[in-house]
Amino acid sequence: MTAVPRRMLVLGGGPVGVEMAQAVRRFGGEVALIEGAPNLLPRESGPLGEALAEVLRRDGIELFLGVRAAAARRENGEYVLDLGASGELRGDRLLVATGRRPRVDNIGLETVGVNADGRGVPVDSRLRASERLWAVGDITGIWPLTHVGKYQGEVVASNILGEPREADYDAVPRVVFTDPQAAAAGATDGRFSGTARLSELAKTETYTRAYAESNGFLTLLADGKRLTGAYALGPEAGEWLQQATLAIRARVPIEVLRDTIQPFPTFSEIYVEALKSLRGQIAATQQPVDVAAR
Ligand SMILES: Cc1cc2nc3c(=O)[nH]c(=O)nc-3n(C[C@H](O)[C@H](O)[C@H](O)COP(=O)(O)OP(=O)(O)OC[C@H]3O[C@@H](n4cnc5c(N)ncnc54)[C@H](O)[C@@H]3O)c2cc1C
Numbered sequence: 001m002t003a004v005p006r007r008m009l010v011l012g013g014g015p016v017g018v019e020m021a022q023a024v025r026r027f028g029g030e031v032a033l034i035e036g037a038p039n040l041l042p043r044e045s046g047p048l049g050e051a052l053a054e055v056l057r058r059d060g061i062e063l064f065l066g067v068r069a070a071a072a073r074r075e076n077g078e079y080v081l082d083l084g085a086s087g088e089l090r091g092d093r094l095l096v097a098t099g100r101r102p103r104v105d106n107i108g109l110e111t112v113g114v115n116a117d118g119r120g121v122p123v124d125s126r127l128r129a130s131e132r133l134w135a136v137g138d139i140t141g142i143w144p145l146t147h148v149g150k151y152q153g154e155v156v157a158s159n160i161l162g163e164p165r166e167a168d169y170d171a172v173p174r175v176v177f178t179d180p181q182a183a184a185a186g187a188t189d190g191r192f193s194g195t196a197r198l199s200e201l202a203k204t205e206t207y208t209r210a211y212a213e214s215n216g217f218l219t220l221l222a223d224g225k226r227l228t229g230a231y232a233l234g235p236e237a238g239e240w241l242q243q244a245t246l247a248i249r250a251r252v253p254i255e256v257l258r259d260t261i262q263p264f265p266t267f268s269e270i271y272v273e274a275l276k277s278l279r280g281q282i283a284a285t286q287q288p289v290d291v292a293a294r
Contacts, residue, residue, distance in 0.1 A: 194278025
């Protein structure tokens with residue numbers, strides 16, 4: 001695009017759709033986004049998509065959630081999306097952000113022992129696709145993210161160099177580069193959950209003023225003893241969620257996390273409150289302690 005669209009239609013509310021929708025809106029174009037699932041970021045936990053929807057609506061983006069486009073056509077120089085019972089939408093630009101598929105057909109992969117399918121090139125835990133043949137990145141159909149591809153590259157290099165190594169996809173971090181960022185790591189739901197709001201952070205006055213209106217938050221998910229997942233909305237959330245990524249990956253006990261000192265005044269302080277909330281949820285399911293009998 002060489003000019004800001006007058007009105008852009010975005011088909012798909014995944015990471016690419018929401019990032020592009022916000023960018024064009026903030027450049028001054030009108031934007032309408034259509035997502036077939038009930039929430040934005042449908043592969044993530046519902047509350048994350050809901051909170052991001054609030055941000056995008058505040059930006060002035062029209063959201064059509066739980067609405068599927070039945071057909072698209074061009075008419076009088078415009079793109080028209082037919083939304084069935086929800087009517088039609090028109091715009092001078094249409095961005096189709098409904099995902100990517102591997103191109104594996106008709107290039108003779110079967111001749112080198114690779115049985116590619118709709119997901120891409122199947123690999124084992126060492127990323128081996130066939131005899132002396134490895135695959136990394138989106139083509140493996142495993143978490144189509146740059147950092148996952150880079151990690152797989154490291155694993156393959158180790159294996160080729162004779163240091164056997166298996167890929168482990170526990171706690172893969174995902175970051176959506178909207179403003180504020182939406183980030184997630186590990187599982188998307190868990191037995192216990194604890195949430196803290198960014199607006200409640202005991203930060204300096206400057207921070208408090210800046211984020212008092214924010215709907216940012218951190219949710220931690222746990223099995224009772226350790227974190228299993230986490231998601232957050234907030235400035236640079238992709239950075240401070242990495243504490244949770246490491247905790248999930250290293251199976252750090254919740255009691256150690258609770259005893260970890262978070263610096264003042266940082267976004268990381270939100271962990272203190274989220275852990276309090278999480279521990280409260282866990283305690284509520286345990287046997288009550290009879291204090292008088294002690
Ligand atoms: C708009 C957008 C934004 C994204 N943002 C992020 C982000 O912020 N963070 C993140 O982690 N990930 C992001 N991703 C995903 C990220 O781009 C991919 O996970 C990453 O590029 C995968 O790397 P790859 O090397 O496996 O594949 P690719 O980067 O797709 O590279 C594959 C290359 O192979 C070439 N190719 C294909 N077939 C053939 C053939 N037959 N012969 C020769 N060449 C061929 C293609 O042209 C391409 O250049 C984004 C994706 C999109 C579309």
